[in-house]
Amino acid sequence: MNKAEIMRKAQSYLEQETEPGFRDEVTALLKKEDWEELGDRFYTDLAFGTGGLRGVIGGGFNRMNPFVVRRATQGLANYVQKEGATAPDGSRRAVIAYDSRRYSGTFALEAALVFAGNGIKTYLFTSLRPTPELSFAVRQLSAATGIVLTASHNPPEYNGYKVYWGDGAQIVAPHDKAIIKEVQGVSGHVKTLTKEDALEKGLLEYVDTEIDEKFVAMAKSVSIHPDLLRERGKELRIVYTPLHGTGAFMVERVMGDLGIDVMTVPEQREPDGEFPTVEFPNPEEASAMKMAVELGRSEKADLVIGTDPDADRIGIAVPEGDDLRLITGNQLGALLADYMYSQRKAAGTLPERPAFVKTIVTTELQRKIVEKYGVSCFDTLTGFKHIAALVRKWEGMPDGPSYVMGDEESYGYMIGTDVRDKDSISAALLTAEMALYHVSQGKSVVDRLNELYREFGYYEESTISKYFRGQAGIGIMTGLMERLRKNPPAKVGGIDVVEIRDVQEGTTRYLPSGKVKKNIDLPVSNVLQFILSDESVVSARPSGTEPKIKFYASCSSAPGMELNAARTEVGGKIRKITADIESWLSEAEG
Numbered sequence: 001m002n003k004a005e006i007m008r009k010a011q012s013y014l015e016q017e018t019e020p021g022f023r024d025e026v027t028a029l030l031k032k033e034d035w036e037e038l039g040d041r042f043y044t045d046l047a048f049g050t051g052g053l054r055g056v057i058g059g060g061f062n063r064m065n066p067f068v069v070r071r072a073t074q075g076l077a078n079y080v081q082k083e084g085a086t087a088p089d090g091s092r093r094a095v096i097a098y099d100s101r102r103y104s105g106t107f108a109l110e111a112a113l114v115f116a117g118n119g120i121k122t123y124l125f126t127s128l129r130p131t132p133e134l135s136f137a138v139r140q141l142s143a144a145t146g147i148v149l150t151a152s153h154n155p156p157e158y159n160g161y162k163v164y165w166g167d168g169a170q171i172v173a174p175h176d177k178a179i180i181k182e183v184q185g186v187s188g189h190v191k192t193l194t195k196e197d198a199l200e201k202g203l204l205e206y207v208d209t210e211i212d213e214k215f216v217a218m219a220k221s222v223s224i225h226p227d228l229l230r231e232r233g234k235e236l237r238i239v240y241t242p243l244h245g246t247g248a249f250m251v252e253r254v255m256g257d258l259g260i261d262v263m264t265v266p267e268q269r270e271p272d273g274e275f276p277t278v279e280f281p282n283p284e285e286a287s288a289m290k291m292a293v294e295l296g297r298s299e300k301a302d303l304v305i306g307t308d309p310d311a312d313r314i315g316i317a318v319p320e321g322d323d324l325r326l327i328t329g330n331q332l333g334a335l336l337a338d339y340m341y342s343q344r345k346a347a348g349t350l351p352e353r354p355a356f357v358k359t360i361v362t363t364e365l366q367r368k369i370v371e372k373y374g375v376s377c378f379d380t381l382t383g384f385k386h387i388a389a390l391v392r393k394w395e396g397m398p399d400g401p402s403y404v405m406g407d408e409e410s411y412g413y414m415i416g417t418d419v420r421d422k423d424s425i426s427a428a429l430l431t432a433e434m435a436l437y438h439v440s441q442g443k444s445v446v447d448r449l450n451e452l453y454r455e456f457g458y459y460e461e462s463t464i465s466k467y468f469r470g471q472a473g474i475g476i477m478t479g480l481m482e483r484l485r486k487n488p489p490a491k492v493g494g495i496d497v498v499e500i501r502d503v504q505e506g507t508t509r510y511l512p513s514g515k516v517k518k519n520i521d522l523p524v525s526n527v528l529q530f531i532l533s534d535e536s537v538v539s540a541r542p543s544g545t546e547p548k549i550k551f552y553a554s555c556s557s558a559p560g561m562e563l564n565a566a567r568t569e570v571g572g573k574i575r576k577i578t579a580d581i582e583s584w585l586s587e588a589e590g
Contacts, residue, residue, distance in 0.1 A: 084144025283315025
């Protein structure tokens with residue numbers, strides 16, 4: 001893009017942006033003639049993808065700012081007026097929530113006023129709320145759509161705009177592409193009202209306690225043994241961190257109502273979009289959990305819990321010997337599935353055709369566990385919108401499977417169907433109950449995990465993520481996936497590749513015969529999976545919300561193997577596979 005084109009686009013933005021701070025950024029860059037930075041801000045529009053928007057905050061068409069939010073909301077409003085469900089009173093409604101990130105409240109109000117300008121009654125939370133509460137509120141308020149302003153666990157410079165449909169789930173086909181088309185078609189005037197006009201006309205209404213109370217009751221209802229919590233909950237010493245996000249109010253409230261005392265890390269309790277105590281506010285990262293684990297050690301905690309800024313992901317640490325051990329997302333999913341299905345089966349409360357759903361990059365250990373209890377396991381693409389789509393499909397079948405829970409390896413769990421997305425609040429309660437149950441049986445959480453490994457085989461997973469920013473980064477990721485398709489490896493980690501599953505093509509190639517079958521019944525997605533001769537699985541997937549590519553490796557041992565030997569064997573496989581993946585990434589960068 002040449003300087004003249006940059007100048008033209010920058011001037012167009014300045015004419016349409018109403019917020020002085022964002023305008024001033026661009027004006028200052030023009031004055032400095034910082035063409036590199038201006039080029040990145042204007043070489044493209046911030047993409048409205050299948051989930052919504054996510055990007056760096058700042059002035060420009062390729063940034064998160066009020067203008068971009070208004071334009072996206074106008075496109076969404078256009079689609080809602082055409083296809084959105086109506087409430088019992090015949091109106092079309094929207095719900096908006098936001099987290100603790102920079103400008104989240106500002107962006108939320110801008111979106112609400114655009115909906116109001118388009119005649120769509122909008123419910124806006126009075127202050128920050130967890131993402132799962134937004135999913136819950138959409139159905140409670142008979143809304144056609146919902147938005148949450150969040151960038152989940154991204155660094156502080158990011159914000160995002162996540163879209164939900166009337167079933168409380170993130171948008172999927174055919175709505176996703178249709179909404180994208182509407183957003184791309186917005187040019188010129190965006191309909192909006194002032195806050196005062198929107199309130200006076202009844203097109204903007206603030207909500208809080210009426211939804212909060214219902215959400216709290218729903219979260220508490222996931223308990224399988226509430227009597228155990230009431231009788232022995234005080235015995236649990238729980239340390240918790242919301243990582244400067246939205247989780248504290250709900251986690252403390254739900255636990256407290258059931259008799260569990262929670263000690264929240266004081267330095268991380270208050271919402272703060274700068275996330276001053278962590279590099280990445282992500283409970284998947286050991287560094288993010290450091291302060292909570294340190295407090296847990298000093299307080300001799302039975303359980304340490306962390307939730308991300310919008311409180312949809314959860315990470316935990318549990319005692320092992322004299323220290324605390326971080327549990328992976330795959331491991332917690334296995335433990336929760338084991339507890340949920342075993343206890344509900346024992347209590348006789350499982351539905352007739354119980355179902356469990358996991359993503360294709362989540363450990364196969366979970367499949368083996370749930371099948372032991374007579375539960376059918378289903379695979380979906382990464383993302384809870386795909387899990388929710390299965391739930392919606394089954395609810396429309398007279399004798400379909402009955403969803404009980406589902407998860408993905410990236411620390412997300414969806415318990416029941418009241419929330420149609422991952423929910424750390426209900427997952428935190430179930431995790432506390434699971435830990436207390438095992439203690440009541442004379443064992444620790446790690447003891448139970450080791451029992452599962454001895455019964456089904458030791459499983460270990462590794463995730464390698466690589467960021468590729470800017471225009472060049474997109475090309476690098478695209479080129480790497482093309483090379484893996486056209487020239488796939490014959491071995492990974494020294495182990496033969498026997499199958500290549502290409503979700504984008506819907507095919508499986510069987511090696512060495514070379515036969516190809518179109519047998520993958522999943523939505524089209526840019527995902528490759530390499531199945532190795534020892535049943536290890538290596539998956540490659542560019543992120544749909546961030547400028548990065550992710551590789552997943554999962555290896556296992558035979559059931560009944562001595563655990564130390566199994567860990568040594570599987571760990572060796574993981575290290576070799578990881579080394580190969582890292583070499584692919586290095587080659588891609590040139």
